[in-house]
Amino acid sequence: MDTVKKGDDSGEVEIYLGDSSDPEESEDEEPQTLWRAQPSVDEEEDIHTSTLVEISDTKPLINSRDPRGINACLKVEFEDVIAEPPSVRSGDRVWIWSNALFEVSRVWIYRIVTVLLAIPMSVISGLLFAVLNCFHIWTVRPCIHCVFIGTRWLQSFWSIVLHVTVVPLLTSAGKGCGGLGIHLSKE
Numbered sequence: 001m002d003t004v005k006k007g008d009d010s011g012e013v014e015i016y017l018g019d020s021s022d023p024e025e026s027e028d029e030e031p032q033t034l035w036r037a038q039p040s041v042d043e044e045e046d047i048h049t050s051t052l053v054e055i056s057d058t059k060p061l062i063n064s065r066d067p068r069g070i071n072a073c074l075k076v077e078f079e080d081v082i083a084e085p086p087s088v089r090s091g092d093r094v095w096i097w098s099n100a101l102f103e104v105s106r107v108w109i110y111r112i113v114t115v116l117l118a119i120p121m122s123v124i125s126g127l128l129f130a131v132l133n134c135f136h137i138w139t140v141r142p143c144i145h146c147v148f149i150g151t152r153w154l155q156s157f158w159s160i161v162l163h164v165t166v167v168p169l170l171t172s173a174g175k176g177c178g179g180l181g182i183h184l185s186k187e
Helices: 041-046 090-149 152-178
Strands: 003-007 012-014
Touching: 090 152
Parallel strands: none
Antiparallel strands: 003 012
């Protein structure tokens, strides 16, 4: 029997790779295929690095999709949109079904719109940022460096003017005002 074992200290995963024509196997037994083992507590916490992760809606690959909270204002719940005052109430079943339909339609319409718009918007955004980066790297930054190289004499001249005129003036003003003191007293 050919098997592949992935082992660590917590357990093993065994996948049956053998032929049904192996002489070691009996005819009555069906080969048992173990596609994945039950995850341990450590594996559940570290779900993103496990090779056994099943991609689905119930196990997202990224826990926090808005880590900086830039869309915190979009956390809309049913109670934020629809509310009944105590004086006027619909039936309990109507309220429960309204809540359920609100949540289901909100989630599924978002998913449908996301499928239709997310990939094109990602491509457009990537293209825009690539063009802006290329423009900045190959046009803006070299132009700025050319201006700095061409005006190096102006930077030196301005530095000399400041050191000759402004620095002595402000130094003497600072020394003159440094001797002043303010004393507050309650009368």
